[in-house]
Amino acid sequence: MKSNLPQREQNSKFKIDDLFERIEKLIPKVKFTYFNRTSSGRNSKLFIANPKQQYCLGEDLVVQLDMYDYVGNKKTHGGDFLRPRLFSPELGAAVSGRIEDFNNGSYHIHFPLYWEGNCKVSILLFYPSEGVAALWRSRHSSLGVIGFFGKYEKFGKEAITPCGFKLEEKEGKEICEYIDPVYEEAFYCYKAPDFTCESLNEMKCFDPSASYLTPGEREMFQSSNIAVEIPQALPPIVVSGCNSSNFAPKPKCQMGMGSPFPSGYFYKNIWNPLYCNMTLYRTGDDFMRCLQGKNLFLIGDSTLRQFMMFFTEVVQYFRYHLSGWAGWALSLEALNIGKDLYVSYKRHGFPLEHDTFYYFKEDMYTSRQIDQRAGGKNTIFVITMGQHFRQFPLKLFIKRALNIRRAVENLYLRSPDTKVIIKSENTRELYAPVERQGDFHGYTQYLVLREVFKDLNVGFVDAWDMTVASATASVHPPGITFESILSLTFSFAC
Template sequence: MKNAFRLILAMTVTFLFITWYRNAEQFPSFRYLLQICQESTRYKGTLNSESNSYGSDDLKINQLFNKIQGIIPKVTFTHVDNTTSARNSRAFLPNPKDMYCIGDPLTVQLNMYDFLGNRKKYGGDFLRARIYSPGLNASASGRIEDLSNGTYLAHFSLFWEGLVEVSVLLMHPSEGVAALWRARNEGYENIIYTGMFTSATETIYQKCGFHLATTDDVCEYRDQRDEEYFFCIKPPNLPCEALTHMNSVNSNHTYFSDVEKGLFNRSNIGVEIPNSFQAIRVSSCNKKDTAVQEKCKIRTRFPFPGGYFLRNVWYPLGCNMHRFETGEQITNCLQGKKVFLIGDSTLRQFIKHFTETLNIMMYFNHTENELQSWQKTLVSINMDKSIFVQWKKHTLPFISKTFYSVKEDTYAARQIDQIGGGQNTILLVTLGQHLRPFPFRTFIRRAINIRQAIERLFQRSPETTVIIKEENARDMDIDMERFSDFHGYVQYVILKEIFQDLNVGFVDALDMTIAYASNVIHPPLEVLENFISMCLTYIC
């Protein structure tokens, strides 16, 4: 009798659990939790090679990768003397004019030579062009046309009246571009990750990364849906779930050959190409003011260059950016809104500007020590105007010498999935700086996953405002193999390709920082204020 009762009880419990499980899957919140549980950390035993079993996105990734690889110069050299020399090259006006007017095009021709004075016969150099007038705080980027024979044309538009200077920098020779592309795509060894595993009685540090060449047991941290993978060597007495913190440092490893290393000495980076002409005088020529009155809107697409600075204010082409100069203007725009910032420290500048510079918001429950841990999630609020702003890092790969919690982390696509959306919800995303040291396919996959998350957001809430802040130029005196602006430029092109047809706004931080000559990872206040004004123009 007792055995029969136990059998009936067991069958009843099993039936109730199956019924609950099936019903739970019908509700989004439960389904999401179940999905996360099913895709959580799994112990995978021995790992001898990278075990990524990529799925349907592989074709998209390879197509985009191959498209870019097709335009990368395929050149080799045996001595630095045979590579492009900025100082031996020449910039001149092929068709000089007696008078230039506002709105006129300006073309500068560049003939490139190597260190021995020999004319270069192929293209692929990474150049950066700008025009500027220091007295007016005016500047704009130029567009480089590669004729593939050692000759380039730098195309500018003359946007303002006065004396205009021209600057063209050789960032990297074509031989350096080829080396950067090859080195970046060879592997993951340039950054070392260390994971901290903790329990009540011990703390163990283990090597982690995107690829571990080891015969030790490893923990695989997998997002199955988005095919994101990360690994740590398994600690001997702790489970994989005991991973709590992570840090990273640059390794001593390099994918450069000895001869390639010489191309990346600071003296060979960002070198001015000599001009054979003086500053150009631009006149108004009695042209009528044709200033655009319509404000910039979501889905506005800009060429490159897409605007110019005048008196430190950015003027985009084809639409009008409103200026938000005071805290009152910003709070009136953001009143009643929730703003989610997902990315790196260049987007963290936004919440710090609101809270620490303008003092229009207050951090919520953050101690001074927590604010010193720059990787920590920040929340800031304005109770009077009902404004909520949150900054959260985009997670791995995230580069930081100090340990940061991974228990609070999730990939950017997952963060977007947790945003309800609505007409008063703003999402700003940036991606790039922390991915520069890793193969381009890693970046492409991450960008595609974020795009798909934004598509899901629009499906449930099409009125949500989404803005992509593209990565900005950065320092020239850092490790070029890992952080060169060449990597940033390629990622800029990739993001344009992936997001171009979505209902999102763009803040072209690369164009703006090249124009301004802001060669620092965190652009100065004048540039930051224009980033913010561009975002707020989309919002209000």
């Protein structure tokens, strides 16, 4: 049957479906039966798969993980959501592990050895495979587990109605459609009586306490069952230089470089990308040498608002009347006339998880914000998205990511010397509600971003890898992790 969709829309749908299906193939096809039959971090076992008399710099340490359930039976399928890291506290060193899933309950975790000295292994079972399957089903059982209210305002009067990515048609209820005609992004609100659709001014979210998990499945996500450390009795792991020469020299970090996984490691509390030399940005002078004469556009969520806070409160390029996270949902602009420096922070557009009303008329999708700018050699975009999409089906996120890529491609056609940096989302708090904000949803989105932007001339800041390696559990990474995110971002920008 011939499709009636325009060719561009057909192509877009194909790309969305194709990427979604590739991610879906990673999801274990298992069903929850009894809690005691699910993977138990405490009962599972670790041992070194390639024990050696001497571990040498540049080699891999391979650890085997055998998963068992709560009654001591060996698991017969894979798909557990694990978080492995190798670290050395006294050296300020850490690296993520690469997981090889044999789909029979056993895993090999590959840890590259990038520093000399003592190393410790940590592997956390975040969610069992049965939990992963349940979260995937839950995420795609509706068009979201949070809701929205829109506020209509006219001549001093106001009315509040429900909004969302899709609304049920009801008798006597008219629905306002808010659609971007270029990128086909859309959301909807019930039209308030005696108001026009154009009079929608403010938006907020609310938690309807929606859940698509069964009572039995919820037991897997009790706090005591999340991020359980796999017990171990591994012999000491001491890495020596052996006869290996130093690692090959790396070029300066540049746009368009591919980002492997792991993409780097911490050493002496500094991130070291595997594929390039990162410039350290620590002082106001460091940043000014990079940004003087530049226009910097930060588009995304509060993890980029964190950049703006750094510029106003730490290096103090600008004065701003709010401090901390006050007014984080506001669009912000700052100008340093003496240094010819302009910085703006704007949200990525609907959806935004914000539980008080905020003025959203100035919101535009990231792709539209890119389209508005001419670009040029003195223009830098830093873009992120993810945290506010965890509550919705993955295809909505894929579509948004592909639209941003399309806008960046158009930007490069008119201004090929513009710098665009994509910052992946990062891990967040362990207590975050799993259906709304859990890290498994963030991980699938991280995979999408890596795939969508892998062959485009952008800088890719792998904040996911950084926060896993440093064991950061905060939606706004602190300390050395945030400092490294900043340094890698501006290494690409300058």
